[in-house]
Amino acid sequence: MDVRVAIAQALKTSTRTLIACHTSPDGDCLGAGLALALALERRGGSVVVGSQDGVPPALTFLTGANRVVTAVPSGALFDTAVTIECGTVERAGALAPAVALTPMIIAIDHHEDHRSYAHLTDWDPAAAAVGEQVADLIPRLGVAIDRAMAVNLLTGIVTDTGVFRFANTTPSVLRVAADLMERGAVLHEIVRAVYEEQPPSALRVLGAALTGIELREGGAVAFTVITPAILQSAGAVPEEVQGIAATLRTIRGVRLALVFEQRPAAVHVSIRARDGVRANAVAQALGGGGHPGAAGAEVPRPLAETVSLALAAARRELGRSV
């Protein structure tokens, strides 16, 4: 039996469901989790949606964002727990113990590194987003996807595909997005809410980072440094430093991009790569980790030493991947 049929069957009989997002939640796990919550409530069930780290400011427009709890209410018991994008049960953070206590655990995930821990697992690494999986699941619950569910699901697809720019964008996910638009989701309003309501300080930091671009290895490596002075003069906080390494990677010829951000206890290094270069190999040399395309590390050393270690690791990785 298709596991999604079995999952729908289990969810139809659940009256008290816990939906658990992973720590540092993104648009996909929150959007898909909240859409599933709306669908189960439409059937009359009671649902708690939990995310240890709450909801990031750019995602508070999701329907139900204000109901997300950071811990399970004490004494609450559930007959079913659904984890969203948790490769291990521990990825649910503060919610993991409540998940583990539940008699029926359902995992919905599309990450490569999923390790089986649930009673029923919808693991689809070909899916661009769990939003794509949940968009297929909801109608199997006998519930029609309405506008609020469609907005939540499409937000997940938009954020996990980088608005359809990443290599995970398939014909299938484009068609699911088209269907969700016809259910009432307005794509450009989602794009705006997520990406086009930036604080001016974030753009000022980006500006300072871009004026300081350095190129190495014949232009294959680009890097920049963000000092506390840059943050202060831009009026920015560290959380606003995002997407800069990905911007450096758009330079012609660049295969590896690094952003060094000097924080009090350590240097935070963001690494992006392409064309067969592995960002995670460079991150591992610095004690960090991640994926081939995107990785990072926290290095408790002085800035100059960190830059020099990272550039040496970058050179080794480029030598390997030629």
Add this chain to the structure above:
Amino acid sequence: MDVRVAIAQALKTSTRTLIACHTSPDGDCLGAGLALALALERRGGSVVVGSQDGVPPALTFLTGANRVVTAVPSGALFDTAVTIECGTVERAGALAPAVALTPMIIAIDHHEDHRSYAHLTDWDPAAAAVGEQVADLIPRLGVAIDRAMAVNLLTGIVTDTGVFRFANTTPSVLRVAADLMERGAVLHEIVRAVYEEQPPSALRVLGAALTGIELREGGAVAFTVITPAILQSAGAVPEEVQGIAATLRTIRGVRLALVFEQRPAAVHVSIRARDGVRANAVAQALGGGGHPGAAGAEVPRPLAETVSLALAAARRELGRSV
């Protein structure tokens, strides 16, 4: 009879076809024009593709980019001319006289301001891109869309929708994009070729522009100034100054974004707006023009005077649109 049927009928009997793009051609008119050329040649016809201003560097990956002529070979005669995205025949620039001399003129356009001048006109303002129209036309010629045609058509859709970010992105165009991917076009490779092969100088100019952001009218207006000194220190040329006003418009609360670029003979002003504010109203006050979302002007005045005129016009426009 559906005009697209009539157009297919006319093109099936054409043996010498001229395909004319508009001046300052973009990815949509070049992509759609070159895809149609490939389809007509598959039928055995001979085709010339013309673009007065050639092919921009970021679009030379299109199949057939190297065959685009900037003027019609002298003495060449055609039985059919197809204009792509030309609201008037004059928009074909240096190719307009050859178009006007042709006994059968076909216009394919999706812009709001099309004025009828052709014998057969496929005018579809609901289409996100003419690539969407031509993707529907080619099978009517009895030709299957192959990989090269699909890449060219999808490039048009990608560039005219801002990679599916703009409000013109419909469920229909997402489904056409999915179909073109199944014909062999690789979406993320197109995105990379168009947007992710930037010269480092372009990012350095963006950086300088962003560090100099100024806000006015309680944060509803953002602007920045690009001086010759900024270009020189970045090693950039004016053509690399692109997309900066659109980036300023992503600031929370900003409804009108302006970039002033000091050039030898005039100040080049790029204007972007949202939330009911009209960029073209501000441009018109400066002697320029455009659309509500995106407009521009060339102002032959000193920089300080131009900024002050523009900010006054911005204030008037904000007052109107409250």
